Amino acid sequence: MKRTVLFSLFCAVFLFGAASAGFALDTLNVGLPGDAKSLDPHQSVDNMSFSVIKHFYEALVTVDGKTRELVPVLAEKYEILDEKTYKFYLKKGVKFHNGDEMTADDVVFSFKRLMSPGSLYAKSRGAYIDQDGYEVVDKYTVIVRTKAPFAGFLESMKHPYAYILSKRACEEAGEEYFRNPVGTGPFKFKSWVKGETIALERFDDYHGQKANFKELNFVVLPDDSSRVIALETGKVDMVYGVPANDVERLNSSKTVRAVEAPGLILMHLFVNTQKKPFDDPKVRWAVEYAVNKEAYAQVVYEGRCAPAIGPIMPASTFVPEKARPYPYDPAKARELLKEAGYPDGFTAELWIANFPDRLSGATVLQSMLAEVGIKVNVTVYEAGVFDSLGKSKDYDMAIRTVGMQTSRDAGMYWHMMFHSSSIGGYNWCQLNDPEIDRLIDSANMEMNADKRKATLEAIWDRLDELHPDITLAIPHELHGARRDLLGVEELPDGRQNYLGNLTVKE
Secondary structure, eight states: OOOEEOOOOOHHHHHOOOSSSOOOOEEEEEEESSOOOSOOOGGSSSHHHHHHHHTTTTEEEEEEEOOOEEEEEEEEEEEEEETTTEEEOOOOTTTTTTSOBHHHHHHHHHHHTTTTTTTTTTTGGGGGEEEEEEEEEEETTEEEEESSSOOTGGGGGGGGGOOOOOOOOOOOHHGGGGGGGOSSSSEEEEEEEEEEEEEEETTTTOOSOOOOEEEEEEEOOOOOHHHHHHHTTTSSEEEEOOOOOHHHHHHTOEEEEEEEEEEOEEEEEEEOOTTTTTSSHHHHHHHHHHHOOOHHHHHHTTTOEEEEOOOOOOTSSOOOEEEOOOOOOOOOOOOHHHHHOOOOOEEEEEEEOOHHHHHHHHHHHHHHHHTTTTEEEEEEEEHHTTTTTOOOOOOOEEEEEEESSOOOOHHHHHHHEEEEEEETTTTOOOOHHHHHHHHHHHHOOOOOHHHHHHHHHHHHHHHOOOOOOEEEEOOEEEEETTTTTTTTOOOOOOOOOOTTTTTEEO
């Protein structure tokens, strides 16, 4: 099999965007709900890090957030030589921020680094790539092989794991590279004051459309009220994470507004399937029936969310036709607990990060689960600490989000959450089921669309049976912006958007 794809200028417009009518800002200040954890894409798993590094790294190809079409970035074209072999023809003259030209050597280095023991993706996405399957044909041509057929390999490059790094910059910086990132993107790194500001500046040697402003500052504003006040007083031009109860007030303002978009983050209640009593599927189903999702949505998000339909979301490229919200049935929950040997219920620990919606959500869950006899004690962690707790096996339950900003593929999404190789990463339910592993591996290697769909259906059915998590809601994305900032309504990727095309109207 050999298939060649030459990207057109038409596709490129989708990626870099047509210039908006309006005037450019000299500086855009954006308020974030939290700080980045790392500016190294192989050491980043959190939304805030991804929001920032999207501006100074790029991949060979990506998926446009609006059209879901594959579009070019650093590769002008590619050839699929067979089910495991991809040949990329690189764009010539692309400069890294340190002045070096990007070549095939940088591509090979980046993928090998992805697969190294120090990478957080070595056992997940890196596990699909052939460690010895690289071939530098010439300075601008490189071959990459996967270990087996990898459905969606090209589409997976929307994720930061596939960003291309400067070989020289990484080797010179060593372990300090996360503080000195060097990419090919439209902005380059300027400074980082932990807990305060990450400053970027426009890269004037960028190979594509130049950014509409000279400087981009990400301002860390964890407190919701402080973040909204910073927007209203003009200290920032835009914010991510507007609280639902501030939307109407912002929209009544003459200077700022709230922008609501479909959510790309699914709120999960993960239960530890390796720890009693949650090692029994009947107990997990009891928790499912005990949660009133409609009430949860109203109390926590004021209804500004989509209903959870199981461990996937509507933005996915695959959603089973049978997917429906699970019913609220506390009587059924009590019956299942009795069958499992807990007629009087039990006490369980719930771990959460210190975000407002997690705090209010935990309170709601405490009340609902208490009605069926499950007493819940809540432990709150600082967000940065909480992210690392998935390596622990001490918790009973945890509220955590898993998003589709970087991928819409169900197979890769489920690999991240439910494959045994992801324990210690995003597999917070500690699920270790050989059948799930086999099905997920099969789906992600199946190149035939119909056969892959059938396998994804089988994964859905098996997950439904095991029920390793309870999905709570899909919160809408709520951004805030000054009223004259154009383009905010067009942002397609949750909180991981490229912001260089925003402008201010005349």
